[in-house]
Amino acid sequence: MKRKLTSLLEKSIQAGMDAGLLPPPVPSHIEVELTKDPSHGDYASNVAMLLAAQARKNPREIAKILSEGIADPEGVLERVEIAGPGFLNFFVRGGAFAVLLETVDRQGDLYGSSDLGRGRRIQVEFVSANPTGPLHIGHARGAVVGDVMANVLTAVGHQVFREYYINDSGNQMNNLGESVLLRYRELLGETVTFPEGCYRGDYIRDLAAELLKRDGDRYLHEKPEEIIPLFTDYAGGAILEGIKEDLRLFGVGFDLYFSERELYRDDGVGKLLRELQEKDFIYREGEALWFRTTAFGDEKDRVVIRQNGDPTYFAADIAYHRNKFLRGFETVIDIWGADHHGYIPRMSAAVQALGYEKDALKVILVQLVNLLRDGKPVAMSTRSGEFVTLREVVDEVGKDAARYNFLMRRSDSHLDFDLELAKRQSIENPVYYVQYAHARICSILRMAAERGVDLPGFSQVDATLLRLPEEIDLIKTIARFPEVVEGAARTLEPHRLTFYLNDLAAIFHSYYNKNKVLSDDGGLTAARLFLVGCVLTVLKNALKMLGVSAPEKM
RNA sequence: GCCCCUGUAGCUCAGACGGAUAGAGCGACGGAUUCCUAAUCCGCAGGCCCCGAGUUCGAAUCUCGGCAGGGGCACCA
Structure with missing residues (x-):
């Protein structure tokens, strides 16, 4: 509908220019919006006010020219009004809205999807927690944001590849191995002291115990530096398996778990x-090698090889990002915790030094989750082992509620997550509001089936019977869904979906309470069944994008 | 000190590319169920859009300067 009105406007502008009433050029983007106030019609455009500047005329005068120049062969419009400082208000003929539902019926599961992305290849890297401990609640938010972002980008026609980068090399992994070794020796009766930087969680002791059970005490007298790699590999492998399992239970899947170690193969x-x-982006100063990231706006150059000869995390990450682009991705999206934001300029610099466009790398920062229990902050530290794991959250709160909650705010907004509150009030959780709408419609369809009435298709109903204000409202909202998906994809803001779903569910619930779908009037019943069937389709498609289940009964 | 994010109703937050009278949920208060699921609905109340300038026909939105909270400023990841 929006598109149709936009095109009518475009033609009118063109006609006005041909007649010499308006100066060229035609604006590149004509805005047509849904109105908030019914007295402003159904849709409105501010284009006359934009043209007023270049025409040096009164906006209302321009609006008059445009409204008179609109040709409406299909009879979509009831009337066009000029209002306020120069708005064009479009009043759409009642029955014309029903046509919008034809698309929903035709596209079914695909309604909301499009081919705007034209198959362009995009890689989304997210979570990427190093396997030194189980995923905690902070990772959960990034996991959901990344997962849904990938779903949304897929829906608009991109070819999306999901990737988890495993930092399985370097200091932290060494600390992990050492930590397990220390616990191992402790289990064998030694008194050990844990140096700064070691991991203390219970899972470390569990891993040590497993290793002890499997291999006995034969590592006790080996030299630590010789035996730590074995401990590291064992622990890292086991933890990674746990991470994968936790993500699976959370409904988050990846196309590839990319190992940092791969990058070092063959001296890559x-x-x-x-x-x-050779290109002079890297230089030596003292014993260290530095990357000239200041050439691309970073505030200082960054070390890639330390004095001791070890590469930094950054060095591997440069290689990783080049690897991504070499695999043919046009756009690479990294989803990071907000505590990594200082890392953006250097990564961006690296991408540019490698010869790629600055825009080819997009970084989404997800603010860290402020975890509360009964309103009191819970200390979180992987090293001390004090944290609430993703697994615990899924078990306590449930996958659907947890996922939905993480999408209730913009990614760059702080998020409080109170475990007790989430549990106690789980029945009042917004996710149930939306799921309930879905279940209710399923219930109506079941009841209809019992009465021998099937869900009709568009061609079987007289959709012009749907003319109550609430029905028009529902239709408009349904028609907005593809735009919401596109907007979420364009801005990389998956939270727009949850807000949209709340809107749609609210309008439906209100409609449901006021009007009966099933009645003695066969024609009206069919039309309304078809309408709620369309709502059902949108709810189902949207919930699927969110990775939240759509129950048929609650 | 420098950089990033945030600041909107009692609380938690939306607010599209600058548009008309700034919205929702929760909470408070008052109502609705012989009828497709009351995990729902309806009504009512609640505002210095952090402050101050600027840009313009028009600013919660853009620019500049402040204030407050969070995060970051490694040869950690």
Whole structure:
């Protein structure tokens, strides 16, 4: 409908220019919006006010020219009014809205999807927690945001690849191995002291116990530096398996778990650094190698090889990002915790130094979750082992409620997550509001089936019978769904879906309470059944994008 | 000190590319169920859009300067 009105306006503008009433050019983007106030019609455009500037005429005068120039062969419009400072208000003929539902009927499960992305390849990297401990609630938010972002991008026609980068090399992994070794020795009766930086969680002791059970005490007298790699591999592997399982239970899947170690095979990182050194993006100062990230706006250059010869995390990440682009992704999206925001300029610099457009890398920052229990902050630290795991949240709160909650706010907004509150008030959780709308419609359809009435298709109903204000409202909202998906994809803001769903569910619930779908009037019953069937389709499609279930009964 | 995010109703938050009288949920208060699921609905109340300038026909939205909260400023990841 929006598109139709936009095109009518465009033609009118063109006609006005041809007649010499308006100066060219035609604006590149004509805005037509849904109105908030019914007295402003159904849709409105501010285009006359925009044209007024270049025409140096009164906006209302321009609006008059435009409204008179509109040709409406299909009879979509009842009337066009000029209002306020120069708005064009479109009043759509009642029956014309019903046509919008034809698309829903035709597209079914695909309604809301489009091919705007034209199959362009996008990679989304998210979670990427290093396997030194189980995923905690902070990771959960990034996991959902990334997962749904990928779903949304897929829906608008991109070819999306989901990836988890495993930081399975370097200091932190070494600390992990050492931590397990220390617990292992402790289990064998030694008194050990844990140095700063070691992991203390219970899971470390569990891993040590498993290793002890499997291999006995034979590592007790080995030299630590020789035996730590074995401990690291064992622990890292086991933890990673746990992470994968937790994500699976949370409904989050990946196309690839990419190991950092891969990058070092055949001296891959070293070769890349030498290449960049030849291009003068890397230089030596003292014993260390530095990347000239200041050439692209970073505030200082960054070390890639330390004095001791070890590469930094950054060095591997440069190689990783080049690897992504070499695999043919046009756009690469990284989803990071907000505590990594200082890392953006250097990563962006690296991408540009590698010869890719700045825009080819998009970084989404997800603010950290402020975890509460009964209103009191819960201390979170992987090293001390004090944290609430993703697994616990899924078990306590449930997958659907947890996922939905993480999408209730913009990613860059702080999020309080109170475990007790989430549990206690779970029945009042917004996710149930939306799911309930879905279940209610299913219930109506079941009842209709019992009476021998099937869900009709568009061609079987007289959709012009749907003319109550609430019905028009529902139709408009249903018609908005594809735009919401597109908007979420364009701005990389998946939270728009939950807000839309709340809107749609609210309008439906209100309609449901006021009007009977099933009645003695066969024609009206069919039309209304068809309408709620369309609502059902949208709810189902949207919930699927969110990875939240759509129950038929509650 | 520098950089990023946030600041909107009692609380938690939306607010599209600058548009008309700034919205929702929760909470408070008052109502609705012989009828497709009351996990619902209806009504009512609640505002210095952090402050101050600027840009313009028009600013919660854009610019500049402040204030407050959070985060970041590693040869950690």
